Amino acid sequence: MLLNRLLKWKGENLFPRQKHIIEFAFEIKGVKYYQFQDVFNLPYERGLMALAAYEEVRMRCTREYLEKHVKACRTLLHDAKIDIYKLNALNEQMSDRLNLSLDTDLLYKLASVVFFDKKENPAVYEPDYCKKKIAFWKEHKDVTSFFLQKPLQELIPFLKDADFDLGSYSETVKRVNEIHSEVLQACIAKNTRKASMNGK
Numbered sequence: 001m002l003l004n005r006l007l008k009w010k011g012e013n014l015f016p017r018q019k020h021i022i023e024f025a026f027e028i029k030g031v032k033y034y035q036f037q038d039v040f041n042l043p044y045e046r047g048l049m050a051l052a053a054y055e056e057v058r059m060r061c062t063r064e065y066l067e068k069h070v071k072a073c074r075t076l077l078h079d080a081k082i083d084i085y086k087l088n089a090l091n092e093q094m095s096d097r098l099n100l101s102l103d104t105d106l107l108y109k110l111a112s113v114v115f116f117d118k119k120e121n122p123a124v125y126e127p128d129y130c131k132k133k134i135a136f137w138k139e140h141k142d143v144t145s146f147f148l149q150k151p152l153q154e155l156i157p158f159l160k161d162a163d164f165d166l167g168s169y170s171e172t173v174k175r176v177n178e179i180h181s182e183v184l185q186a187c188i189a190k191n192t193r194k195a196s197m198n199g200k
Contacts, residue, residue, distance in 0.1 A: 034118075053109050056110075072090055073087065075187050097180070101164070104143055108134045
């Protein structure tokens with residue numbers, strides 16, 4: 001309301017139907033991003049997405065990853081010969097995820113919920129648009145300078161105390177995610193091949 005009144009006074013009203021107070025957050029390459037004054041008081045749809053994104057940050061994995069993990073375990077458990085070593089490897093992999101300090105891709109996702117530009121409807125979350133927004137952020141700001149901006153430090157305060165190189169750590173976690181995903185996919189694909197061979 002306050003920002004909207006100020007913007008209206010300056011001749012522009014970016015979010016005319018919003019009842020929440022919206023503030024300027026940061027700018028990247030001429031694109032201005034905004035946030036709700038109270039990040040814990042969001043419109044319903046964006047608020048639900050914020051909760052889901054926060055949970056993924058807390059768990060260090062997406063819901064899709066968890067679904068793949070369950071499917072891979074189920075595949076191994078329904079095999080004629082249960083491979084206990086592979087099951088243990090999947091369990092260790094999940095344990096490794098719980099011990100990650102953070103996953104910057106998940107933090108970007110959370111930021112894409114909290115911060116929006118003038119093209120977005122602040123009340124809703126549009127996943128496809130937010131993927132493009134994240135790609136834009138990554139293209140124009142390295143991971144460290146992006147997350148050390150003041151609004152991001154307020155959203156994710158533990159980042160400013162991180163005692164490691166965020167860029168290198170982010171690359172390492174990206175590779176870990178790729179390896180974990182490949183292991184899960186290999187377990188699932190093996191069962192799919194067996195099922196198709198048995199069906200013939």
